[in-house]
Amino acid sequence: MTIPQSQKIGRPLMKLIRLRGWPILQQLHIEEQLLRTSSENWCIINDGTREPTIVMGVSGKPAELLEIKPVLHDQVPVIKRFTGGGTVIVDGGTIFVTFICNKDAVPDVQPYPRPIMSWSSLIYNEVFQETGNFHLRENDYVFGNRKFGGNAQSITRGRWIHHTSFLWDYEIRNMAYLKLPSRAPEYRSARGHLEFVCRMKDYISRSDFIGRTIRVLGTHFSVEPEELEAIQTVSSTNFSPSSRLLTTQEIESALCEAESRKSLACSASS
């Protein structure tokens, strides 16, 4: 759908990259590069990622967050990303939507976590206007009291990124790789993963969600499609992304750490 030229006047430019099935580590590398080396505003939409992958936030500790033995046994890749926030397992049923903005492009939004989160929730309020009792609840996107979208951000001097992994669908067995986190929102109320999350596909189709998101974005920005190849050909050779795949050795060390904590806890209680 095209926005009439007259409506584009006065809105900041935002370049839109649409991907499908792109590996999440590569997506994170592109995002970090654009945040740090570009001066433009970007929206990246990746419709699913190829293989099930665990993605932890910058301070995530595998021993605390993962069921290490099945992760090792099933050789599930584990990534530590450059943004804050918690741990997710993503796969083909996950839809990623990322906003990278100059702070001056959204001058009413102070470049701090909560104002950015509020701003993004306003965008999605419009996307989900007639759908499922959507709201932002303690930094998560929920229908009712069930989470379907997890958020994370990174804020630099003049720019910020806000990215979301939306659970359009998920495999129940994949949730078993994740422990109940010690740092959890209050509204979670100690619910296990399956009682805490919900599937977006019960509320909206993939194409409707993506279409509506782009349409709503077009009322706030002048959105122009961009090809990924155009970015990759001018990529900064001086830039080194920090998101990385954890090595098997690192995950095995986490297993030793988890087991020694367990045996300390057993000695303390006996």
Next chain:
Amino acid sequence: MASRLLWASRAASCLRISVSHRGFSTVLKDFKYCDSHEWVKVEGSSATVGITDHAQDHLGDVVYVELPEVGTPVTQGEGFGAVESVKATSDINSPVSGKVVEVNEELNNAPGLINSSPYEKGWIIKVEISDAGQLNSLMDADKYSKFCEEEDAKH
């Protein structure tokens, strides 16, 4: 209420603390500040750096601090580390150029010191300054207080 504010201002003056008119954020008179909300306390050629009360208040509870290694060069206005709060990493920028000579290892176990004591126990790095002239481009306490008020008033 007015007499309590007056008392607070007088007490603050004795303690060399400025309290903004709205009383939301504290600034310390002998420190210098930059527009990305870091502070620097200079003693000879050595500088201690942290983030301000205004910054910690807006960031929320800090749960993790990414510290540089000792010996790392820092450049005025550029990032040297990050804090994590409310699912976000936020760059910490150096108000001065030089070399990191000490980092606050306490922050590894107690990142919340940045919230509870942003100007004392929550210090982040100590720097051997390479260009003292750069301090002239930083704000003093009064200018920084005004800067914060203006920034908050815009939103």
